[in-house]
Amino acid sequence: MQVSITINGEEHTRDIEPRVLLVHFLREELGLTGTHWGCDTSNCGICTVQVDGLPVKSCTMLAAMAAGHDVRTVEGLEGADGLDPVQQGFMNEHGLQCGFCTPGMMMTARALLDRNPHPSDTEIREAISGNLCRCTGYENIIRSIRWAAQHDSEVTA
Amino acid sequence: MQIPAAFDYARAGSVEEAISLLEQHGEDARLIAGGHSLLPMMKLRLAAPSVLIDINDLTDLQRISVDGDVLRIGAMVRHAELLDSAVAGEHFRILHDAERVIADPIVRNRGTIGGSLCHADPAEDLSAVLAALKAELVVRGSAGARAVPVRELQDGPFETVLRPAEIATEIRIPIRAGAGSAYTKVHRCTGDYAVAAAGAVVWLDGNTISDVGIALAAVGAPHNVGAATEDAVRGRAADDETIELAGRTASEECRPHTDQRGPADYKRALVGELTKRALRSAIARCRGEEQ
Numbered sequence: 266m267q268v269s270i271t272i273n274g275e276e277h278t279r280d281i282e283p284r285v286l287l288v289h290f291l292r293e294e295l296g297l298t299g300t301h302w303g304c305d306t307s308n309c310g311i312c313t314v315q316v317d318g319l320p321v322k323s324c325t326m327l328a329a330m331a332a333g334h335d336v337r338t339v340e341g342l343e344g345a346d347g348l349d350p351v352q353q354g355f356m357n358e359h360g361l362q363c364g365f366c367t368p369g370m371m372m373t374a375r376a377l378l379d380r381n382p383h384p385s386d387t388e389i390r391e392a393i394s395g396n397l398c399r400c401t402g403y404e405n406i407i408r409s410i411r412w413a414a415q416h417d418s419e420v421t422a
Numbered sequence: 423m424q425i426p427a428a429f430d431y432a433r434a435g436s437v438e439e440a441i442s443l444l445e446q447h448g449e450d451a452r453l454i455a456g457g458h459s460l461l462p463m464m465k466l467r468l469a470a471p472s473v474l475i476d477i478n479d480l481t482d483l484q485r486i487s488v489d490g491d492v493l494r495i496g497a498m499v500r501h502a503e504l505l506d507s508a509v510a511g512e513h514f515r516i517l518h519d520a521e522r523v524i525a526d527p528i529v530r531n532r533g534t535i536g537g538s539l540c541h542a543d544p545a546e547d548l549s550a551v552l553a554a555l556k557a558e559l560v561v562r563g564s565a566g567a568r569a570v571p572v573r574e575l576q577d578g579p580f581e582t583v584l585r586p587a588e589i590a591t592e593i594r595i596p597i598r599a600g601a602g603s604a605y606t607k608v609h610r611c612t613g614d615y616a617v618a619a620a621g622a623v624v625w626l627d628g629n630t631i632s633d634v635g636i637a638l639a640a641v642g643a644p645h646n647v648g649a650a651t652e653d654a655v656r657g658r659a660a661d662d663e664t665i666e667l668a669g670r671t672a673s674e675e676c677r678p679h680t681d682q683r684g685p686a687d688y689k690r691a692l693v694g695e696l697t698k699r700a701l702r703s704a705i706a707r708c709r710g711e712e713q
Contacts, residue, residue, distance in 0.1 A: 395526025
């Protein structure tokens with residue numbers, strides 16, 4: 266079947282089998298390997314992308330179901346002015362060790378800050394409770410998201 | 423790599439079209455809403471529908487409203503939307519208690535209320551909560567609509583009384599004055615199903631429990647309710663003695679299995695404690711003593 270999905274602002278059309286999952290569409294059809302692929306069971310959150318602005322686990326959504334919707338991946342985080350504050354925060358606060366969970370963590374963090382620009386630490390913990398860090402580096406991840414929240418307004422101002 | 427068996431895909435633009443597609447493709451066709459229960463089962467080949475009918479465009483089924491003395495929740499309302507709904511929480515705190523511990527925030531962005539009910543997992547939280555609330559599920563087929571009490575919806579694990587070409591459209595919860603409600607769950611980690619969970623809805627007349635609903639999830643209670651506990655508590659004073667009685671009765675009437683989430687006797691003990699906590703909290707909320 267033919268599927269057209271807007272990804273990071275650009276429409277992509279491909280002929281695919283209906284059973285192709287969004288994560289594989291991104292990685293294999295489009296070569297957008299920034300979105301990682303992990304547990305395959307919607308537990309780990311590694312494959313998190315945004316669909317219409319909301320974080321979604323792309324291993325548990327058919328590409329066909331994303332047709333006609335706006336998908337944003339980690340490749341779409343960086344803007345014309347440079348890195349997104351979330352990316353800068355993960356750099357500054359050492360929010361990654363092996364980097365496997367990082368794209369999903371950042372897409373979840375971006376969606377959180379878009380909805381709640383000044384989250385408490387509890388709200389940050391709750392927001393990323395569906396994203397697992399295999400290195401267990403949660404403290405630095407929370408610090409990174411806090412850094413992004415503190416610097417978001419400087420970038421958008 | 424987990425990939426479902428091959429299937430054909432169709433998108434329904436209306437409830438009527440979904441019903442007509444179901445009739446056209448027969449019993450091997452399945453509706454897909456959020457897909458967070460169905461797709462994992464398809465990946466494991468526990469389910470292999472020949473046709474998936476995507477109903478995510480049915481935004482008419484995504485509303486939450488109060489209509490007279492009924493709270494109406496569209497079948498396509500996402501878990502995150504129910505958790506965000508002020509009107510749902512204002513009438514039934516148990517809905518928000520449960521939503522906070524269902525899956526994780528990302529999964530809640532996709533999973534739907536109607537999908538959860540129709541998947542009929544005996545460990546699913548809302549199936550128990552909506553049974554305790556004496557809600558009805560409205561289902562439609564080409565012959566028209568009918569209301570199925572949530573207490574009669576499940577026909578065994580992962581089975582419902584829905585006919586092959588019927589679609590769930592709405593949950594209706596009766597609103598009666600003097601209600602308080604709460605849900606308590608023990609799970610191993612965020613996103614996991616319950617080891618055991620209990621919820622309570624009480625309606626107080628003065629200090630008397632005029633009516634009560636007891637939710638029991640994941641512990642083998644028929645239709646996910648504590649029917650014997652409800653009978654034991656109804657008409658009694660809302661005091662510590664009644665709360666103890668509820669805990670004892672729920673612990674006795676549930677039928678948990680030993681599995682990787684714990685031994686049966688541990689779950690039975692949990693049910694007693696969780697039922698007491700839920701009932702105590704529901705009563706306190708009814709009296710305005712607990713937020």
